[in-house]
Amino acid sequence: MTVELLHDMKPEIAPDEAARQRFVSGLRSFVLNDLAADMxxxxxxxxxxxxxxxxxxxxxxxxEVHRALRGDPAFKAYSATRVHAQRMxxxxxxxxxxxDRDKRRRAAEAVAAQPGSLSLxxxxxxxxxxxxxxxxxxxxxYVGREQAEDTGAIYDQGLAVFSMGLMGRNLDDIGLSMSxxxxxxxxxxxPACILDLGCTIGHNTLPWKQRYPDAEVHAIDVAAPGLxxxxxxxxxxxxxxxxxxxxxxTLGFPDASFDLVFSSMFLHEMPRKTIARVFEEARRxxxxxxxxxxxxxxxxxxxxxxxxxxxxWDCYYNAEPFYKAFRDEEPSxxxxxxxxxxxxxxxxxxxxxxxxxEQAVAxxxxxxxxxxVDSQTTGRLAEGVCWFGFGSWAR
Amino acid sequence: MLVRLRKLGAVSEEGGPxxxxxxxxxxxxxRPQFFGDPATDRFVxxxxxxxxxxxxxxxxxxxxxxxxxxxxxxxxxxxxLKQFIERVFAxxxxxxx
Numbered sequence: 001m002t003v004e005l006l007h008d009m010k011p012e013i014a015p016d017e018a019a020r021q022r023f024v025s026g027l028r029s030f031v032l033n034d035l036a037a038d039m040x041x042x043x044x045x046x047x048x049x050x051x052x053x054x055x056x057x058x059x060x061x062x063x064e065v066h067r068a069l070r071g072d073p074a075f076k077a078y079s080a081t082r083v084h085a086q087r088m089x090x091x092x093x094x095x096x097x098x099x100d101r102d103k104r105r106r107a108a109e110a111v112a113a114q115p116g117s118l119s120l121x122x123x124x125x126x127x128x129x130x131x132x133x134x135x136x137x138x139x140x141x142y143v144g145r146e147q148a149e150d151t152g153a154i155y156d157q158g159l160a161v162f163s164m165g166l167m168g169r170n171l172d173d174i175g176l177s178m179s180x181x182x183x184x185x186x187x188x189x190x191p192a193c194i195l196d197l198g199c200t201i202g203h204n205t206l207p208w209k210q211r212y213p214d215a216e217v218h219a220i221d222v223a224a225p226g227l228x229x230x231x232x233x234x235x236x237x238x239x240x241x242x243x244x245x246x247x248x249x250t251l252g253f254p255d256a257s258f259d260l261v262f263s264s265m266f267l268h269e270m271p272r273k274t275i276a277r278v279f280e281e282a283r284r285x286x287x288x289x290x291x292x293x294x295x296x297x298x299x300x301x302x303x304x305x306x307x308x309x310x311x312x313w314d315c316y317y318n319a320e321p322f323y324k325a326f327r328d329e330e331p332s333x334x335x336x337x338x339x340x341x342x343x344x345x346x347x348x349x350x351x352x353x354x355x356x357x358e359q360a361v362a363x364x365x366x367x368x369x370x371x372x373v374d375s376q377t378t379g380r381l382a383e384g385v386c387w388f389g390f391g392s393w394a395r
Numbered sequence: 396m397l398v399r400l401r402k403l404g405a406v407s408e409e410g411g412p413x414x415x416x417x418x419x420x421x422x423x424x425x426r427p428q429f430f431g432d433p434a435t436d437r438f439v440x441x442x443x444x445x446x447x448x449x450x451x452x453x454x455x456x457x458x459x460x461x462x463x464x465x466x467x468x469x470x471x472x473x474x475x476l477k478q479f480i481e482r483v484f485a486x487x488x489x490x491x492x
Contacts, residue, residue: 019454023447026476030484038489077487080429084440088447316420317427 006169008236011100024088025164035078042074062308086137093157097150108232115240118231120224137319142223152201152229173354174264175207178295181350184365191259197248198266202230206239220246249277256287264295268326279338286394293391300327302373331390340392347390
């Protein structure tokens, strides 16, 4: 199912447009549930036995699974359908966002005086991993081209179609789930100052403000269109968040100024050298006792070969070229390389609040249990999704 | 038929699974290519677009029927869409029996 956005930036859409968006969401659900299950079945029933017969062993990693599967009809059906369904996501919302531009401008102007702020830096050098690639096959990536002003709206509306209802009507399920876990697991942790890195439109920033209402919340991104849209989007929901156009590699904040530095689905979109600098900056701006926390795709080192292949598919076919290199990293080592102590590392798999409810998170914490990373639901945007988080406390 | 397919190299000597087509990961247009002939990938895109347009017409019909119907429960469009997709794309499914 597709979802109607909760906030006042939601567009007015014609019945045909709504029907096309509903179709794309339904098609993606079919691909990510039914065709994905078929591909796994094909792998286990014919590809894996053929591989074993030829090599006398099992595939050691996702690359070998990919090579073995690539000629199989189930792989082709899944992949060819999924790639075009992704293009259809953006095609189904771009005309709507363009037509709705004036209404959106008026709505943003109406809330301009509300608490919160927006600071743009037109001199900021844009990184090529954002400008040179149509990330997620989204035309113009996060900066847009002909429709730069509409980019935030396209991303918001596209994500609603893309996520098939699994991220909720405010597209904030990741932020809600992660903050629910932190609040339940560390009840004495009360961050007064929170920073969200690579926030795009701030959809996963807002849950932190809701969870910790007294906190001062800042959110940064290099791409201005999403920030401008996200700032208005936050104000319409009465959430005072300070948005800044800024690189996570060179944060314009003093040392030891935040209690929590968070990111969601951010690290896998950048080169490894950039990730290293982002972690060092996160450590610099954290106060002693503060927490660096990233919601990300689970690492290949903690998954089976097929699961690794399945998640790395996006690296090859969804214009996310840094995806696999990030997933090949060991998250704990990323933290220690940046100067965090090994004993201060944390990681967890949290059930989606939207899918399982807040009580499921509380129950998991109370039982001191944790879902396994090597699960068919971890990081997969399909029925029963769970989210992977990792990070480190600062001393 | 099987003999002809073997001569073409489409099936293994044992009549087992299809051999991988020698398709590169990306086609001449730089886009992902999954079939031996990149034109096939384009036809997949056209087919999906067509199905989307047929569904849009289906929703129009559902709306007209709802308007002309004096009573009865509202149609669950997500459920109807699920059936539509399963019907149209059934040939893509694996027989897991």
